[in-house]
Amino acid sequence: MTxxxxxxxxxxxxxxxxxRFPAHVAVFLGPALLIYTVFMVYPLLDSxxxxxxxxxGAFVGLSNFRELLxxxxxxxxxxxxxxxxxxxxxxxxxxxxxxxxxxxxxxxSHLMKRGRGTYRTLIFSPTVLSVVIVGFIWQLILSPLWxxxxxxxxxxxxxxxxxxxxxxxxxxxxxPMMFFYAVLVGIPPDLIEAARVDGxxxxxxxxxxxxxxxxxxxxxxxxxxxxxxxxxxxxxxxVQGALAGPEFSTDIMGTLFYRxxxxxxxxxxxxxxxxxxxxxxxxxxxxxxxxxxxGWAKRVETYEL
Amino acid sequence: MKRTFKWMIALVAVLLIAxxxxxxxSSDTTATTAAGGDETTTTVAAESGETVELVIESWxxxxxxxWEDTIIPAFEAENPNIKVTFAPTAPAEYNAVLGGxxxxxxxxxxxxxxxxxxxLDLFEAGQLADITDxxxxxxxxxxxQSAWITxxxxxxxxxxxxSVIHGFIYNADAFxxxxxxxxxxxxxxxxxxxxIKADGSYDALxxxxxxxxEAATMGFxxxxxxxxxxxxxxxxxxxxxxxxxxxxxxxxxxxLAKWADYMPDGFEAIAYPDSQALFTLGGAAxxxxxxxxxxxxxxxADFAMGAFxxxxxxxxxxxxxxxxTDIALGLNAASPNADAAKTFLSWVASPEFASMxxxxxxxxxxxxNHEVTMDDPLAQEFxxxxxxxxxxxxxxxxxLSRGEPNLENELWAVSATVINATATPEAGTAxxxxxxxxxxxxxxxx
Numbered sequence: 001m002t003x004x005x006x007x008x009x010x011x012x013x014x015x016x017x018x019x020r021f022p023a024h025v026a027v028f029l030g031p032a033l034l035i036y037t038v039f040m041v042y043p044l045l046d047s048x049x050x051x052x053x054x055x056x057g058a059f060v061g062l063s064n065f066r067e068l069l070x071x072x073x074x075x076x077x078x079x080x081x082x083x084x085x086x087x088x089x090x091x092x093x094x095x096x097x098x099x100x101x102x103x104x105x106x107x108x109s110h111l112m113k114r115g116r117g118t119y120r121t122l123i124f125s126p127t128v129l130s131v132v133i134v135g136f137i138w139q140l141i142l143s144p145l146w147x148x149x150x151x152x153x154x155x156x157x158x159x160x161x162x163x164x165x166x167x168x169x170x171x172x173x174x175x176p177m178m179f180f181y182a183v184l185v186g187i188p189p190d191l192i193e194a195a196r197v198d199g200x201x202x203x204x205x206x207x208x209x210x211x212x213x214x215x216x217x218x219x220x221x222x223x224x225x226x227x228x229x230x231x232x233x234x235x236x237x238x239v240q241g242a243l244a245g246p247e248f249s250t251d252i253m254g255t256l257f258y259r260x261x262x263x264x265x266x267x268x269x270x271x272x273x274x275x276x277x278x279x280x281x282x283x284x285x286x287x288x289x290x291x292x293x294x295g296w297a298k299r300v301e302t303y304e305l
Numbered sequence: 306m307k308r309t310f311k312w313m314i315a316l317v318a319v320l321l322i323a324x325x326x327x328x329x330x331s332s333d334t335t336a337t338t339a340a341g342g343d344e345t346t347t348t349v350a351a352e353s354g355e356t357v358e359l360v361i362e363s364w365x366x367x368x369x370x371x372w373e374d375t376i377i378p379a380f381e382a383e384n385p386n387i388k389v390t391f392a393p394t395a396p397a398e399y400n401a402v403l404g405g406x407x408x409x410x411x412x413x414x415x416x417x418x419x420x421x422x423x424x425l426d427l428f429e430a431g432q433l434a435d436i437t438d439x440x441x442x443x444x445x446x447x448x449x450q451s452a453w454i455t456x457x458x459x460x461x462x463x464x465x466x467x468s469v470i471h472g473f474i475y476n477a478d479a480f481x482x483x484x485x486x487x488x489x490x491x492x493x494x495x496x497x498x499x500x501i502k503a504d505g506s507y508d509a510l511x512x513x514x515x516x517x518x519e520a521a522t523m524g525f526x527x528x529x530x531x532x533x534x535x536x537x538x539x540x541x542x543x544x545x546x547x548x549x550x551x552x553x554x555x556x557x558x559x560x561l562a563k564w565a566d567y568m569p570d571g572f573e574a575i576a577y578p579d580s581q582a583l584f585t586l587g588g589a590a591x592x593x594x595x596x597x598x599x600x601x602x603x604x605x606a607d608f609a610m611g612a613f614x615x616x617x618x619x620x621x622x623x624x625x626x627x628x629x630t631d632i633a634l635g636l637n638a639a640s641p642n643a644d645a646a647k648t649f650l651s652w653v654a655s656p657e658f659a660s661m662x663x664x665x666x667x668x669x670x671x672x673x674n675h676e677v678t679m680d681d682p683l684a685q686e687f688x689x690x691x692x693x694x695x696x697x698x699x700x701x702x703x704x705l706s707r708g709e710p711n712l713e714n715e716l717w718a719v720s721a722t723v724i725n726a727t728a729t730p731e732a733g734t735a736x737x738x739x740x741x742x743x744x745x746x747x748x749x750x751x
Contacts (some may be wrong), residue, residue: 073709073743144571145579155515155573157727243714245517246573247722259714262401265518266422266706266713269401 048282050275064276074260074273080248081256082284084161088252089229091165092172093222099169100176100221101214107177108184120181124174131171135238138167154239157249164250168235172228176221183217184210188305216302223292230285233258253281357645358388360413362406364399365632371665379661380652387645407432407637414640415649418463418633420452421702427635428455428462434636437461439647441654448696449672451703452630463633464653466662467669470596470687471527471627477609479507479590487613491560494616498567501590509567511589513575520720521713523593524561526699528615530625532557535697543704545747549738550731558723558730564593565724573725596687599668603681612686614694628696630672708744715740 054060068078103123107116126134141147142154142163153163187210195205233254236244242264244251259267261274361372372391380389392413394402400423406412407427416433418424427433436442437460442450445465453463480487480497483504488494501509514520532553533539541547569575569583584592585605592598594612602610617624634653636646652658656675663671667684670691671677679685701713719733728736741748 139576142574143579144574145569145583150571152515152571152574155513155571155575155725241516243517243717245515245718245721246725247718247727264714265711265717266702267709267711268422268426268707269404 044282047275047278050271051279053272055270055272060272064272065280067273068276068280074256074277077248077251077256078253078277078280081251081253084250085230085232085252085284087161088165088168088232089226091162092169092225092229095166096169096173096176096225097218097221100173101180103173103177104180104184107181120178123177126171127174129171131234132238134167134171135235138170139239155246157246160240160246161250164235164239167239168232172225176225179217179221180214183214186305187213191305212301213303213305215300216297219292219296219300223289226288226292227285230281230288253277253284257281356386356388357642358390359415359642359646359649361389361391361415361417361634362399362403362413362637363391363393363417364396364419365417366393366395368666369393375665376658376661379657380649383652384645384648387648389649407639410639412637412639414637414642414646416463416635416637417466418453418635420630420633420698422704422707424453424463424633424635425455428460432638433462434638434640434643435460435462436464436636436647436650439464439650439654441651444654444656444673444675446672446674448698449630452698453633453635456704463635464650465630465672466632466634466653467666468628468630468672469668470670470690471523471629472594472596472612472614472687472690473527474584474592474594474598474602474610474612474683476507476584476587476590476606477611479587479608480611483507483590485590487611488616489613490620491616491618495563498591502567508569508583508589509591510564511580511584511592512564512568513572513577513580514721514724515574515576515579517717517721519577519580519593520561520724521716522699523595524564524724525557525716525720526627526629526701527593527595528560529554529557529700530627530695530697531615531617531622532560533700534623535625535695539697539700539703542700542741543747545745545749548748549741550734554734554737555730558720558733561720562723562726562730565726568724596668596670596684599681599683599687600666603667603683610683612683614690624690624694625697626690626694627699628670628691629698629702632669705741705745710740710743712737712741 051064052059052061054064066072067074069075106112107120112119139154142149144150144152144155151159153159191209192205195209200208231254232252236250236252236255237258240250242255242258244255257274257277258264260277261269261271263269369391377389377391381387390413400419403412403416407416407430412432416427418427418433424433428435439461442461442464449465449468450461453465454461475487479501483501483506485497485500486493488497498509501507512519512523530538533541533547534553538547538553542549547553565572569580569589575583580589580592581598581601583589585602587606587608592602614624614626634650636643636650640646654673656673656677659671659673659675660677663669663677663684664680667679667681668687670684670688677688679688701716706713715737719728719736722728723730723733738748
C-alpha cells in the first residue's frame with residue numbers, strides 16, 4: 001500500500017514540475033550543517049587560503065609550497081616527516097589488521113567457550129585511554145632506568161619509530177577487531193555449514209567464504225587508519241616532544257606542523273608555513289582517499305547476505 | 306543497494322578528512338576564546354578610580370605560591386590601592402597563548418618577558434610599551450639589559466628579573482663515600498668520573514639525551530663558554546668573525562662526547578625527569594645542572610649537595626660561566642592601568658624585590674646591581690662564581706636563532722647526536738655551520 005502511494009506522489013511531482021523542498025529536512029539538517037560549517041568547513045577553507053599568503057598578509061600564490069619542494073627551506077624536514085608518516089601507517093596496516101582479524105576470529109571461534117565479552121572489553125579498553133597516558137605508561141615500561149628492557153628503544157634512531165608505531169597499534173587494535181567481529185558474527189552459519197557439507201576445509205572456508213566478505217570492511221578500516229595516521233600528532237608529541245627525536249627520526253607531519261605554526265623555543269611560529277604544511281597534509285590525505293575510492297572501493301565486490 | 310553503500314563510504318571518508326584536517330586550525334581559536342574573562346574585571350576596577358587591579362601574565366606556574374604568599378602581599382602592603390593577580394600559563398603554551406591574548410586585547414597588564422626575540426617581536430609589534438625612562442632601570446647593567454633591548458640599544462622594554470647559572474651539582478655524600486675531590490680542571494673532572502665509574506655504586510653523570518635540550522643546555526652551553534671564551538666567542542659568531550666549525554666548538558663537542566661513557570646505560574632514552582629523579586634518589590653522583598634545579602633538589606634530595614663550576618682546561622685559566630638572562634617583566638602597551646603597572650615595575654627594580662625574589666626562588670638570581678645575599682648555600686655557591694668568572698649568555702639566543710633552520714633547535718639535535726655517537730664532533734659542527742650560513746649574512750662571507 002505504502003509503496004504505491006509514494007510512487008504516485010513522485011509521479012505527480014515530476015509531472016507537474018512543482019516539487020517542493022521538504023521543510024523538515026532543513027530542520028533536521030540545519031543545526032548540524034551550521035555547526036559543521038562554522039567549526040569545520042570554514043576553518044579548513046580558511047587554512048587553505050592562509051597557505052597562499054605570507055605572514056605579513058600579502059598574496060604570494062604557491063610560493064609557500066616551493067619551500068616544501070627540493071631546495072626549499074622546509075624540504076628536508078617535510079619529506080622526512082612524510083616518509084615517517086608512511087612508515088607509521090605501514091606498521092598499522094601490516095600489524096594492526098592481521099592482529100585485529102586474528103583476535104576477532106578467536107572471539108567468534110567455537111574454541112572460545114566463555115569470557116567472550118570480558119576479552120572483547122579488555123582488548124578494546126586501551127582505545128578509550130588518553131594517548132598521553134598510553135605514552136607515559138609505555139615510556140616507563142621501556143625506560144632503561146626503571147623499565148623492563150635495557151635497550152633504549154625510544155632513544156635510537158633505528159628503533160624509535162617502530163616502537164612508537166607498535167605502541168599505537170597496541171592502543172588501537174581494538175577498533176579493527178570490533179569491525180571484523182561485527183562482520184564475522186553477521187555471516188549466516190548456513191553458508192559455512194553448506195561449505196562444510198561440500199567437504200571444504202577450515203582453511204578453504206576462511207579464504208573462499210569469510211575473507212571475501214571481510215574485504216569491504218578491510219578497506220574501510222584501512223582508510224580510517226590512513227587518515228588517523230597521517231594526522232597523528234599526540235602520541236609522538238607526548239612521548240618524544242615537539243622535536244620528535246632522536247634526530248627527527250620520529251618527526252611526522254603533525255609535529256612538523258606544530259613547530260611551523262606555533263614555533264618552538266626560539267623558533268618563531270609562522271601562520272603561513274603552518275597553513276602550508278596543513279594544506280600539504282590535506283592534499284596527501286585526499287590523494288590517499290581518492291586512491292581508496294577509485295582503486296579499491298569500486299573494484300572490491302560487496303555481497304548481500 | 307551496492308551503490309548506496311559505496312556512496313556512504315565516500316561520504317564518511319570525506320567527512321572524516323574534513324574533520325581531521327580542520328581540527329588543527331580550531332586550536333588557536335580556542336586559545337583566544339579561553340583567554341577572555343580576566344579583562345572585564347580590570348576595566349571595571351580602573352573606571353571606579355579607587356582600587357586598580359593588575360594582572361601578570363607568566364609561564365612560571367611553579368612560582369604561583371611564592372607570588373601569592375610573599376611577593377604580592379609585600380607590594381600591596383606598600384601600595385594599598387593596587388591589587389595584583391598572578392595569572393600563569395603552562396610554559397610550553399605561554400608564547401602561543403600570550404600572542405593570542407595580545408592580539409585579542411585580553412592580555413594582562415604586566416607581561417613576563419622571554420629573553421631576546423620573542424619579546425623584541427612583541428615590542429616591535431607595539432604590544433609591549435617602551436620603558437626606557439622607567440625609574441629603577443638604572444639599577445641594571447648593560448649585560449642584564451641585553452636581552453630586552455632593541456638591536457640599536459636605544460629602547461628598553463622589560464625590567465630584568467632573573468638569570469640562571471649553569472654548573473654541576475654533586476652528591477656530597479657520594480663523593481665522600483667514593484673518595485673523590487671536587488674537580489676544578491677538566492683532567493680532575495674526568496679522573497673523578499673514572500673513579501666513580503670504577504667504584505660502581507653510583508652512575509657518574511645523571512643525564513640522558515632523549516629530550517635533546519639537556520644535551521644542548523646542560524652540556525654544550527654549560528661547558529662551552531670555557532672553550533669559546535664567553536662573550537668573545539658569542540659576539541664573534543654574531544659578527545661573523547668566528548665559525549661554528551672552529552676548533553673551540555669542535556673541542557667542546559669532543560669533550561661532550563666523552564660524557565657518554567659516564568652516563569647511565571640506555572641514556573639515549575632517558576628523559577629530563579628521569580635524570581632528575583635518578584639524581585635526587587641518590588643513584589648518581591654528578592648532575593650537569595642549571596641553577597633552576599636548586600629549589601626542587603632541596604625539596605627532594607635527602608643527602609648533602611654541593612656545586613662546582615664548569616671545569617677549566619688548566620689550573621689558573623680564566624673561567625667563564627653561562628649566566629643566562631631568563632626572565633623579565635614588561636608593560637602591555639594596551640593596558641588601561643599603565644600608571645599602576647609602572648609603579649609595580651619600578652618596585653620590581655628595587656633592592657627589596659631583588660632580595661625577596663632571589664631568596665624565595667633559589668636558583669633564579671637577581672640581575673640588578675643591588676647586593677643580594679642568598680640564604681641557601683647551594684644558591685650562594687652558584688652566585689659566588691659571578692665574582693670569580695666572566696659571565697656570558699647562551700650563544701644561540703641573541704640574533705642567531707632568527708632564521709630557519711633555527712640555531713637553537715639545531716643545537717639540541719646536534720648535541721644529542723654527538724653524545725649518542727651517531728655523528729662525530731666535526732660532522733656535528735659542520736651541520737650547525739651549514740644551517741647558520743643558509744640564512745645569516747655575516748656568516749656567509751667566507
